[in-house]
Amino acid sequence: MSGWLTIAKWEFFRSKLKFDSRSAILLTLTLALVIAASFAAAQTQMSMNQKIYTAASTEPALRPILESDQRFSYLPVTIYDATQFYLYGADFVIIGNNVYLGDNPKSAAAGSALENTIKEYREIVLTSYNDINNSHPVWVTVHDIERPQNFQLLSAQGAAGSLDTGMDSGPNARSHQGYPAGEITTEYLNAGSSFTLPQDISDLDDYKARAFFQKQTLSTPSFFSPPIPFTAILYAFLFIFPIYFISQFYSTSIMDERTNKKGELILAAPLSSREIVIGKTLPYILVTLLIQAVITMYIMGIPADIRTAQSSLLILAAILPVVLLFFALSFFGAILSRSFKELTFTSVFLSVIISGYLFFPAMFTNIHAISSISPITLIVRLIEGETLQIGTYLFSTLPFYFVAFSAFLFGTYIYREEDLFTQKAVSEKITDCLEIFLLNPYGSVFLLSIIFIPFVYMTQLMLIVMLFNLPAPHSVIVMIALSAMAEELVKSAGIYTIFKRKLQLVTMKNALRLAILSGTGFFVGEKAVAVLTLAPIASSAFGAVMTMGTLLLIPLLLHMSTAAVSSIVMYRFGTRRYLLSVILATVVHSAYNLFILRGVLFG
Amino acid sequence: MAKRARYCKKVRSIAKKEVGELMREKTFILSLLIQLFIASFSTFLVIGLTSFYDPTIMGDIEMQGISVAVVGTEENELYKLLQESKINTRLYSDLTPAYGDFYEHRVDAIVIAPPGPPEGTDILNVDIYLPKSEIKATLISLQLKEPLEKFEQHVRDIRTQRLPGYSPIEVNINKRGIKTSSTYFEFIYVALLPLLVFTPAFISGGLVIDFITEEFERKTMELLLVTPASMLEIVSGKVLVAVAIVPLQALAWMLLLSMNRIAIMNFFTILLMVTLIGLILVLTSSIISVIFRERGVAQLLYSMVLIFLFMASYLFTNSPLNLVTRLSIDSIGASESALWVGLYTLVALALCMLTVATVKKTYKNN
Numbered sequence: 001m002s003g004w005l006t007i008a009k010w011e012f013f014r015s016k017l018k019f020d021s022r023s024a025i026l027l028t029l030t031l032a033l034v035i036a037a038s039f040a041a042a043q044t045q046m047s048m049n050q051k052i053y054t055a056a057s058t059e060p061a062l063r064p065i066l067e068s069d070q071r072f073s074y075l076p077v078t079i080y081d082a083t084q085f086y087l088y089g090a091d092f093v094i095i096g097n098n099v100y101l102g103d104n105p106k107s108a109a110a111g112s113a114l115e116n117t118i119k120e121y122r123e124i125v126l127t128s129y130n131d132i133n134n135s136h137p138v139w140v141t142v143h144d145i146e147r148p149q150n151f152q153l154l155s156a157q158g159a160a161g162s163l164d165t166g167m168d169s170g171p172n173a174r175s176h177q178g179y180p181a182g183e184i185t186t187e188y189l190n191a192g193s194s195f196t197l198p199q200d201i202s203d204l205d206d207y208k209a210r211a212f213f214q215k216q217t218l219s220t221p222s223f224f225s226p227p228i229p230f231t232a233i234l235y236a237f238l239f240i241f242p243i244y245f246i247s248q249f250y251s252t253s254i255m256d257e258r259t260n261k262k263g264e265l266i267l268a269a270p271l272s273s274r275e276i277v278i279g280k281t282l283p284y285i286l287v288t289l290l291i292q293a294v295i296t297m298y299i300m301g302i303p304a305d306i307r308t309a310q311s312s313l314l315i316l317a318a319i320l321p322v323v324l325l326f327f328a329l330s331f332f333g334a335i336l337s338r339s340f341k342e343l344t345f346t347s348v349f350l351s352v353i354i355s356g357y358l359f360f361p362a363m364f365t366n367i368h369a370i371s372s373i374s375p376i377t378l379i380v381r382l383i384e385g386e387t388l389q390i391g392t393y394l395f396s397t398l399p400f401y402f403v404a405f406s407a408f409l410f411g412t413y414i415y416r417e418e419d420l421f422t423q424k425a426v427s428e429k430i431t432d433c434l435e436i437f438l439l440n441p442y443g444s445v446f447l448l449s450i451i452f453i454p455f456v457y458m459t460q461l462m463l464i465v466m467l468f469n470l471p472a473p474h475s476v477i478v479m480i481a482l483s484a485m486a487e488e489l490v491k492s493a494g495i496y497t498i499f500k501r502k503l504q505l506v507t508m509k510n511a512l513r514l515a516i517l518s519g520t521g522f523f524v525g526e527k528a529v530a531v532l533t534l535a536p537i538a539s540s541a542f543g544a545v546m547t548m549g550t551l552l553l554i555p556l557l558l559h560m561s562t563a564a565v566s567s568i569v570m571y572r573f574g575t576r577r578y579l580l581s582v583i584l585a586t587v588v589h590s591a592y593n594l595f596i597l598r599g600v601l602f603g
Numbered sequence: 604m605a606k607r608a609r610y611c612k613k614v615r616s617i618a619k620k621e622v623g624e625l626m627r628e629k630t631f632i633l634s635l636l637i638q639l640f641i642a643s644f645s646t647f648l649v650i651g652l653t654s655f656y657d658p659t660i661m662g663d664i665e666m667q668g669i670s671v672a673v674v675g676t677e678e679n680e681l682y683k684l685l686q687e688s689k690i691n692t693r694l695y696s697d698l699t700p701a702y703g704d705f706y707e708h709r710v711d712a713i714v715i716a717p718p719g720p721p722e723g724t725d726i727l728n729v730d731i732y733l734p735k736s737e738i739k740a741t742l743i744s745l746q747l748k749e750p751l752e753k754f755e756q757h758v759r760d761i762r763t764q765r766l767p768g769y770s771p772i773e774v775n776i777n778k779r780g781i782k783t784s785s786t787y788f789e790f791i792y793v794a795l796l797p798l799l800v801f802t803p804a805f806i807s808g809g810l811v812i813d814f815i816t817e818e819f820e821r822k823t824m825e826l827l828l829v830t831p832a833s834m835l836e837i838v839s840g841k842v843l844v845a846v847a848i849v850p851l852q853a854l855a856w857m858l859l860l861s862m863n864r865i866a867i868m869n870f871f872t873i874l875l876m877v878t879l880i881g882l883i884l885v886l887t888s889s890i891i892s893v894i895f896r897e898r899g900v901a902q903l904l905y906s907m908v909l910i911f912l913f914m915a916s917y918l919f920t921n922s923p924l925n926l927v928t929r930l931s932i933d934s935i936g937a938s939e940s941a942l943w944v945g946l947y948t949l950v951a952l953a954l955c956m957l958t959v960a961t962v963k964k965t966y967k968n969n
Binding site for chain 2: 022023026027030031033034037038040041044046047048049050051052053054062065070071073089094097098099100101102103104105106107108109110111112113114115116118121122125126129131132133134135136137138139140141142143144145146147148184185186189220221222224225245248249252253256259260339340341342344345346348349352
């Protein structure tokens with residue numbers, strides 16, 4: 001097993017040599033510039049909204065207020081010009097105590113911005129008095145308490161069925177026990193949580209700083225804000241950033257060996273392709289994880305007690321599958337691409353898709369069930385000081401692990417001369433992967449369908465994320481069609497490979513036999529996934545689309561027959577009509593699903 | 604003159620070659636897909652987030668079937684304010700029945716109104732109990748903000764008189780009935796639009812690195828140099844293609860936004876701006892690629908430079924992103940915008956000369 005170690009060492013030390021002294025100096029210099037600029041930018045409001053509104057004013061007294069906000073450019077006017085403020089491009093005019101807005105959306109936005117600015121200015125002035133009982137007399141304490149859930153379907157207003165994520169939020173949580181007996185007191189409800197009201201003004205800043213980071217529990221009404229995890233999401237972005245960079249290096253290194261044919265020497269060495277791939281990949285993954293550990297330390301602080309140490313470890317555990325997926329897809333992309341240009345686009349494309357999958361659901365962390373499909377949501381919750389249960393972890397990360405593993409597996413299959421050093425078409429290379437898999441003694445279309453399940457599953461979840469803002473029932477109908485398409489694609493891919501590469505005779509009997517195998521495989525895998533993970537979102541209509549509830553035998557027949565549709569089309573008209581066969585199968589599949597869901601959609 | 608014509612002809616033929624490759628490899632289509640994805644994603648984000656987080660937009664939706672238990676007395680000022688708001692309230696004199704109803708889903712939150720008088724000297728604490736991990740919790744906290752602020756204002760009106768020399772700012776904003784909030788407006792014009800129109804410029808900067816380093820990596824640069832084309836002509840051709848596709852894509856995005864009823868002013872100035880920034884980025888990355896020739900190193904350096912420029916944009920008014928924002932909503936005068944566009948043109952010209960100088964220095968014999 002020392003083969004991969006040699007490769008790993010070689011990869012690790014050779015990549016350093018790429019940087020001559022000139023580029024190393026320049027890189028350090030740009031890095032220093034980036035850090036300096038970021039630091040300077042952090043001192044500002046971190047928004048490029050300078051001077052987007054023009055405020056005309058006859059009141060010099062209000063000037064400092066308007067100038068405290070970079071959004072306003074201040075325009076002093078005389079009382080005679082004031083009535084014609086819109087001629088000077090001003091969005092509103094201040095005359096005495098009155099503010100007059102123009103008659104367009106921009107003016108309305110400027111008015112609402114002014115409201116906030118005045119509010120903030122007032123808070124600053126009041127805080128300067130250092131007399132909290134008179135300047136900030138009202139405080140709000142928010143407690144989250146559990147109650148039994150009642151599940152409901154996703155209604156057309158987009159209000160989700162409430163969800164029991166099994167998340168446990170520290171001190172205030174209580175397991176589902178029965179209704180408490182006797183007198184309810186605030187002490188009882190606040191059991192275990194300690195909220196101390198502020199004593200003086202310095203505490204106020206303390207609470208504000210904390211609110212920036214965690215879920216708010218205590219604030220004044222002016223600073224009271226709904227639970228938007230924006231800050232936590234910004235921090236989560238810190239984790240993804242290094243992965244972008246290092247995966248770029250990784251895919252460049254693989255592509256490099258392909259273009260320069262350096263890789264031929266390694267292939268000639270007495271090493272299995274698996275050893276080569278492991279050796280080339282491991283250094284990059286280890287370096288990335290090391291960086292992630294440093295970032296975790298930066299965010300969570302040096303672990304002082306068991307709890308923070310546990311949270312930090314959980315954050316790393318949540319980011320691991322994301323790292324693996326990024327690298328697996330970069331690896332596969334680097335093998336498929338024919339040139340660096342193609343590789344750049346492929347990797348950017350994949351990064352954008354995965355980032356969307358990760359961050360978009362996280363935006364709805366405290367709002368919608370769907371948010372738990374993203375590991376970033378787990379990280380956001382951990383940063384906000386919650387804990388995490390194993391079920392939620394598995395639900396979020398299993399698809400990542402599976403897809404990463406299969407991408408590495410299939411990539412390793414075609415890590416060989418004829419695929420690495422020729423200008424083969426991408427579809428041919430993918431067919432190569434499948435062919436090698438099917439030629440395996442254990443490989444079959446049955447197993448292939450099962451392996452593809454996580455891919456389909458992630459695609460479908462991605463679709464939910466994309467479509468969940470379209471009004472229902474349209475979103476569900478589009479979802480049904482696209483889901484069916486994804487399923488039919490993977491079920492027929494194996495059959496396509498067998499017919500195209502003539503692995504078996506192209507006969508009607510074989511077409512039916514393969515369709516039954518492929519359909520059954522998909523059915524078995526789908527049910528396994530349903531049992532394992534879908535519990536958290538099965539309560540919404542989307543979940544219903546993906547699992548179809550309890551009808552068991554009919555889905556099995558459906559999967560077989562739609563696979564048969566595509567395989568028979570390919571048998572009759574040849575594999576050149578592959579796309580047509582998939583579309584036909586999709587139509588049949590969608591029709592069935594719409595029929596099943598008619599009650600939810602139109603009932 | 605003849606020399607110049609020859610130069611142009613060669614640049615054209617190099618450009619043709621690159622365009623042909625772009626189209627053949629389908630990478631350009633992939634790039635458009637990426638941007639379409641970003642665009643559709645951001646629109647979803649706008650719709651999703653604003654409808655969730657913006658009380659002014661949520662205000663149109665009735666708080667149907669959501670009611671809040673208030674523990675307190677009839678006279679309590681906070682109770683009166685909550686009654687005036689959009690929230691359905693139920694008054695309880697004691698916490699026990701209120702919690703019972705909360706448990707049975709008859710009410711969805713409990714607010715304990717502070718009994719203390721506003722004239723007092725102690726802090727008044729409002730305890731709010733929300734159902735854990737339910738969407739209703741977010742909706743309620745959005746709706747509660749306004750009455751709570753009014754309550755705070757009410758208490759402050761009495762108590763701030765005790766602060767020496769404090770006079771409250773009395774400003775009365777006359778709304779014209781247009782429902783929009785600054786958050787939503789600024790998200791579209793400050794974040795979304797600049798990001799969308801500049802994405803093609805960022806991508807082109809990366810693209811030209813591949814154009815140039817690929818020739819070195821594949822050892823085809825020597826072949827090209829054997830032909831009558833000089834290094835300068837080769838680089839010019841590649842730069843030309845990378846820059847030409849920037850305004851085309853930006854135009855597509857702006858039309859897409861306009862179709863979504865997002866009005867954009869100063870259309871052509873924005874396109875000019877985007878093209879200039881595209882040129883600046885493409886020239887920067889060309890210089891980097893000609894000097895380093897290693898794709899990995901060049902891409903990394905370019906990314907660093909890009910992040911630096913992006914961060915630096917926060918620091919001053921009329922940075923490219925801010926300038927596009929101000930142009931799109933017509934918040935900038937003609938003379939000011941002309942001055943800044945002129946400045947960016949000068950930067951681009953300076954980079955042109957620098958590129959020419961670098962290429963000539965690196966390839967003296969060509």
